[in-house]
Amino acid sequence: MAPTTANKELRSSENLVVKDPFFGFLRRKVTAKQILPVMTGQVNPFNKTSFSAAYKSILDSRKKLPVFGQKHEFYEMYSNNQVLIMVGETGSGKTTQIPQFVVYSDLPHTKGKIVACAQPRRVAAMSVAKRVAEEMDVSLGKEVGYTIRFEDMTDPGTTFLKYMTDGMLLREAMNDPLLQRYSTIILDEAHERTLATDILMGLLKSVIKKRPDLKLIVMSATLDALKFQKYFGRDSDNLAPLFKVPGRTHPVEVFYTQEPEQDFVESAIRTVLMIHRAEEPGDILLFLTGEEQIEDACRKIKLEADDLLNQDPDLVGPLTCYPLYSSLPPQQQQRIFDKAPSPRTPNGPPGRKVVVSTNIAETSLTIDGIVYVVDPGFSKQKVYNPRIRVESLTEQPISKASAQQRAGRAGRTRPGKCFRLYTEEAFMKELEEQSHPEILRCNLANTVLELLQLGIKDLVHFDYIDAPAPETLMRALELLHYLAALDDEGHITPLGSLMASFPTDPQLAKMLIVSPEFKCSNEVLSIAAMLSVPNVWLRPPNQRREADAAKALLTVPDGDHLTLLNVYNNYMQNAHIKNWTWDNYLSARALSQADNVRTQLLRIMERNDLDLVSIDDEKKLYNGIKQALVCGFFMQVAHKEGEQGSYLTVKDNQVVALHPSCGLDVQPEWVLFNEFAFTTRYYIRTVTSIKPQWLLEHAPTYYELGSFQDGGMKRALRALEQRRVVSGGGGGRKAKKQKKFA
DNA sequence: GAGCACTGC
Numbered sequence: 124m125a126p127t128t129a130n131k132e133l134r135s136s137e138n139l140v141v142k143d144p145f146f147g148f149l150r151r152k153v154t155a156k157q158i159l160p161v162m163t164g165q166v167n168p169f170n171k172t173s174f175s176a177a178y179k180s181i182l183d184s185r186k187k188l189p190v191f192g193q194k195h196e197f198y199e200m201y202s203n204n205q206v207l208i209m210v211g212e213t214g215s216g217k218t219t220q221i222p223q224f225v226v227y228s229d230l231p232h233t234k235g236k237i238v239a240c241a242q243p244r245r246v247a248a249m250s251v252a253k254r255v256a257e258e259m260d261v262s263l264g265k266e267v268g269y270t271i272r273f274e275d276m277t278d279p280g281t282t283f284l285k286y287m288t289d290g291m292l293l294r295e296a297m298n299d300p301l302l303q304r305y306s307t308i309i310l311d312e313a314h315e316r317t318l319a320t321d322i323l324m325g326l327l328k329s330v331i332k333k334r335p336d337l338k339l340i341v342m343s344a345t346l347d348a349l350k351f352q353k354y355f356g357r358d359s360d361n362l363a364p365l366f367k368v369p370g371r372t373h374p375v376e377v378f379y380t381q382e383p384e385q386d387f388v389e390s391a392i393r394t395v396l397m398i399h400r401a402e403e404p405g406d407i408l409l410f411l412t413g414e415e416q417i418e419d420a421c422r423k424i425k426l427e428a429d430d431l432l433n434q435d436p437d438l439v440g441p442l443t444c445y446p447l448y449s450s451l452p453p454q455q456q457q458r459i460f461d462k463a464p465s466p467r468t469p470n471g472p473p474g475r476k477v478v479v480s481t482n483i484a485e486t487s488l489t490i491d492g493i494v495y496v497v498d499p500g501f502s503k504q505k506v507y508n509p510r511i512r513v514e515s516l517t518e519q520p521i522s523k524a525s526a527q528q529r530a531g532r533a534g535r536t537r538p539g540k541c542f543r544l545y546t547e548e549a550f551m552k553e554l555e556e557q558s559h560p561e562i563l564r565c566n567l568a569n570t571v572l573e574l575l576q577l578g579i580k581d582l583v584h585f586d587y588i589d590a591p592a593p594e595t596l597m598r599a600l601e602l603l604h605y606l607a608a609l610d611d612e613g614h615i616t617p618l619g620s621l622m623a624s625f626p627t628d629p630q631l632a633k634m635l636i637v638s639p640e641f642k643c644s645n646e647v648l649s650i651a652a653m654l655s656v657p658n659v660w661l662r663p664p665n666q667r668r669e670a671d672a673a674k675a676l677l678t679v680p681d682g683d684h685l686t687l688l689n690v691y692n693n694y695m696q697n698a699h700i701k702n703w704t705w706d707n708y709l710s711a712r713a714l715s716q717a718d719n720v721r722t723q724l725l726r727i728m729e730r731n732d733l734d735l736v737s738i739d740d741e742k743k744l745y746n747g748i749k750q751a752l753v754c755g756f757f758m759q760v761a762h763k764e765g766e767q768g769s770y771l772t773v774k775d776n777q778v779v780a781l782h783p784s785c786g787l788d789v790q791p792e793w794v795l796f797n798e799f800a801f802t803t804r805y806y807i808r809t810v811t812s813i814k815p816q817w818l819l820e821h822a823p824t825y826y827e828l829g830s831f832q833d834g835g836m837k838r839a840l841r842a843l844e845q846r847r848v849v850s851g852g853g854g855g856r857k858a859k860k861q862k863k864f865a
Numbered sequence: 866g867a868g869c870a871c872t873g874c
Contacts, residue, residue: 272873
C-alpha cells in the first residue's frame, strides 16, 4: 500500500491554524529522527492538546528503557517488513513501548484502523493499557483502551491502540476472519504458547498473505525466537527478521544440589531455613505445586523459624511466611506485597519475608524485593489422554525455560541467588527445553469448533506451530459430529455455527440451545454458568465438618447439577445478606463470576432468539433440565455395574467411582457426569441421575445398540428399546428438532 | 472419603 501523508494542518479550538505535529510523516516510513521532536514537543499529536507536566517526567523515565535506545533499529525493521519477531527479556519495556512506537509510524487513526496488542492475561491487558494511556497523556478508554471478557474499555472511532486478551482477539476473528479493523497486530508473550496464541499465530500466518497491508509483530522472551522466525519465514531458508532488545535485570547466581533429593518439600523447607540463618537480608520465594503442599510448608517454616528466633535472637531475625495460589482470596494474595517484618530489637538482625507459591509467581505475579529463589523443579501440569478422554493434573518436572524464568525472579531489584534442588546434570540432561504448549495438553473440542467456524476446513493440515496429536483432533471431531455440530462430511452445520457463538464447551452450548424446548432455559443458563466457573465450595482444613454440613443444606439429592442451580438461586435471593456466602462456606468470587457468565450467556441466547422460559412444577422442571443435560452430555454417561458402587462409562468402558463430593443420596443405575478425572483413582464429578430412555430418545445415533460391547449396559438398553417399540414412545419431538437445524 | 497448577472466551 502506498504511504500517505498525514493531514497538513488542523484548526485548534481558537481557530488558529497550527502545524500538525505529524506534518511530513510518511505512514510506515517514519524514522526515529522524525519522532523524537514530536514526542518531546508541546502538543500531543494524537489529541492536539498540550502535553501535561506529568507526560514529560514519564517520558524521561521511558527514555531509560533499553528498548528506547533501539528506536532507530526498530523503525527501520518495521518499515521494511510485514512480519517482525521481537525478543525482549523482562524489564526491556517491550509491552509498553513497542505498541507506542508502532502507533507513531502506522498512524492508525488516519486510516480508521486500530493497533492491537494481545496478552495472555486479563490483568496484564488492563494494567498495561492504563500505564500506556498515562505515558501517551490520553484518557484510558479513549485513544488507548483495552478489551477483555466482560469489559470493553474502548471508544469505537476514537481508540486506535487497544490492549486485549488473546482469547478476545480470537473471538473477534470468528466474526471477521481477516481482522480488517486492525492495521498492526502485536502478539505479546508468545513464548507462553497459550492455546489462543497458538491458534492466532496459525490464522495470522495465512491472513498476512491475504492482507499485505496488515503488519504483525510477535513478541517473546529469548528462548523460542528461532522457532517463531522459522514459522513466519517466507520459506525454510528465509527466517522472519528478528529485533532483539536486552533486558534490565540483575545477575542471579545458580546453585545445584550434589545429589538428587528424595523429598523435595522437606528439602525445600531446609533450604529456606538455611538461607534465613546464613544469607544476607533479602526475601525468599519458594516454588511448590499445590494448595495443600503450600499451606503445610508455610506452617512448618513458621514453626522452625520461631524456634530459631527463640534460640538465637542475636543471630536470626523474625520471619513471616505467606502462601500464594490462585484460589486464595484476593485480600490474602495482597499480603505477599507486605514488607518483611522489622527487627525484634532496634539493632537486631533484620526480618525476612518468605513467599511459598505455585506457578502463579512464575508468570502472572511479580513480587519485587525477592533476592533468593528456591526451586525444587516441579509443577502441576494438565495432561490430556485422548484415548479415554480424560484430563488430569499431575506433578511433573518443569522445563529448562521454566527453571530460568523462576531463577530470574531473584534478580528484579538486585543481584540474587537461586537454589535448585536438583543436580546440574539433571538440569542439563533430564529437563526438556520448553514446556509443552497447551495445544498438546488439552481437549480440543472447543478449539476445533472455533476453527471450523473460522472457515478452516482441513484441521489436520492446518499450519499449527506445533500440531496436536491426531487422536486428539479425531476425538474432538467425533464429539462435534455426535452433537450434530458437524455433518457427515465434516462441515459445520447451522447448529454448529450457533454453538460456536457461545464461549463455552460445545456440550454446554448444545444444552443451552435445546433448553427452551424443555421449558427450562432459565435454569439451564444458571447451571451452565455454574459449570463454567471454579469450584464454589470452600472447605477450610480446620472447618471441614462445618463446611460439609452447610453444603448438605443446599444439596438436591437428585443430582449435583440441580444442587448447583439451587446454590445459584439461593445466592441471588440472599445477595442482600451480608456474609451469606461466607456463612455458607461458598466462594463469593466464583459465584459473582457465575453471575457475570450467566449475563453474557443470556445475551447470546437473546441475540439468537432462544427464549428464556421456565415452569412452576418442580418435578417437570427437573426432568426438563435433565433432558437438556442429556442432549449435551450423552457421551458422559455411566451405568452402575454390580452392587459395589462402581460404574462403567458408556462405550469407553472405564471403571469409575462417584467422587466423594457427590451429593446423590442413592446410587442410581444411570448417571450423567460433568467431569471425568484421574487422581488417586478414576472419578466422575458433578453427577446427576437420568432416565435411560432419554438417551435413546435424544441421542439415538450414539446409542445405536450395534456399537455397544456385550454386557450389563447393552442388556439394559436393549430391554428398554424393546419396551419402547411395544409402547411406540419417543420419536415425534425429536423429528421436529432435527428439522429445525437441518 | 477426596483435592483445584494456571490462563481464557
